Amino acid sequence: MQADRRTLEFYLLAAFFGLFVLFLYGPLSTILLLSFQGPNGGLTFPMNGVSLRWFQNLFETQAVGDFGGSFSRSLMLGLMVMATTVVVSLLAGLAFRRGFLGATPLFYLTISSLVVPSILISLGIGLAFQIAGLEPNWWSSAFGAHLTWTLPFGVLIMFAVFNRFSPAYEEAARDLGATSWQAFAHVVLPIIAPSLVGVGLFGFTLSYDEFARTLMTAGSFNTLPLEIYGMTTNVTTPVLYALGAVTTLVSFAVIGIALATIAIIARQRRKLGVS
């Protein structure tokens, strides 16, 4: 497999991989193209001219509902979920690493959170709020619903990180007289920083795009995915694609920022001469 000459197997698999990537990106690129559809164009090809008509349409509130409001709610919710996921996963990772009574049940509870279907979370939180007489809101019930999806990812990433984390670094810091807080803040935290950025990326994007868990928990104001879904039933113009293009670009921007942050951390490390 590490042979110098490329085998037939390589070319077959490379072609398969290429098709897979095409399968992933092909549909996405058609809606990016179609969002520039001319003013009289429809939902499918051919392009009837090129225009920014549908992007303008997006900001005329009466045409497509409350795009601005739902966008800012989703953004805010994503940031809240991101921050909470990073902090809670990191703390839980530290706890699991040290070990405590009940670690195994909590681990299985975390895994369960990943496999319980999202419609159940949505229904359950909706019912629990109804029974408790609380009003569901995007910043309370939907926030909690999103955390049940992002936290398991965060905890599993921290689990993987700490399983490969050599305690020698901390022990060296302790031997040099560092307190446990100093060892954590100046040794552990910088080493795991790129993983924390990754956890944050997951936290934000999973929340920003979440639909099923928000369905019954968002209360009276829609988040962006709910708004988009509502549009699929009553909007028959390419403004739908324009909205798709804009939200996809936001996702791409977030991914780009996260990767750039990780790259910057890596470069600083190389400068300091640590791997």
Next chain:
Amino acid sequence: MSVAAEAAPAAVSDAPAPKRRRRAPPFAPYLQAMPLGLILGAFLLLPIAAIVIVSFWDYDSVQIYPAFVTLNYAETLGSWVTWSTLLNTLKFVAIVWAITLFVGFWVAYFLAFHVRTSKMQTLLFLVCTVPFLTSNIIRMISWVPFLGRNGLLNSALVEAGIVPAPLEFLLFSEFAVVLAMVHLYSLFMVTPIFNTLVRIDRSLIEAARDAGANGFQILWNVIIPLAKPGIAIGSIFVITLVLGDFITVRFMSGGQSASMGLMIANQISLLQYPAAAANAVALLVLVLIMMAAILRIVDIRKEL
């Protein structure tokens, strides 16, 4: 740095010399694990308890009443609609699982064994990951201009003379549901399999080759057994995602197909919460059975 320098003397004087090597007080892990426990308790355990409780409640067209009736279960388990919906859901699970496993394994295999530098591996893996961090709804909608009656694929097929008229089954059909699910969920299979494949010790493969194994024998007797944990984790993801899916089935089948998740979602929109709750309990039991079956085969905790 200055903060740490100031904090140091105080901290050192707090801890007497013989105890310096002692780790933080034993209650620290409990404090650290508490936020996770509280959040999952409040937004996972309590809601599931609420579903179980409400599944025994009574309801009419206006509201739900606290009660203890087993009518909801009797209705759902006694109806052939439930069983055929369940069968349909399991059909989706089986098909999507088989396709994502095939696609996921070979994509991961290519990345792990044929891409030579780890930089290139990371780059290509990211290329696969990026679409999964964008909106599922948008990714479903994006199939419409491609598969629709006047879509790209139909136009191309008609123009090339392969089919006389546009194919109707491409969009708003079970075919479209399976296609979209593979599109949405295959990364959940690629990632864990890729993770196990890159950690396989290459000398094992060398040893197998030296012992005279051919390519297929190496794959079947060395690589696949070692990739099992990754396959199991990927399978858990895909199976539970498809089991609980309602949005893909609703959107891509155009209302012509059914799944357990969709049945629950429809009952929710009709405000029949106790009936939805009874079905939700049934779905949860199904998910737990599937997961227990997979976990019996592989202990995933060792694999993290």
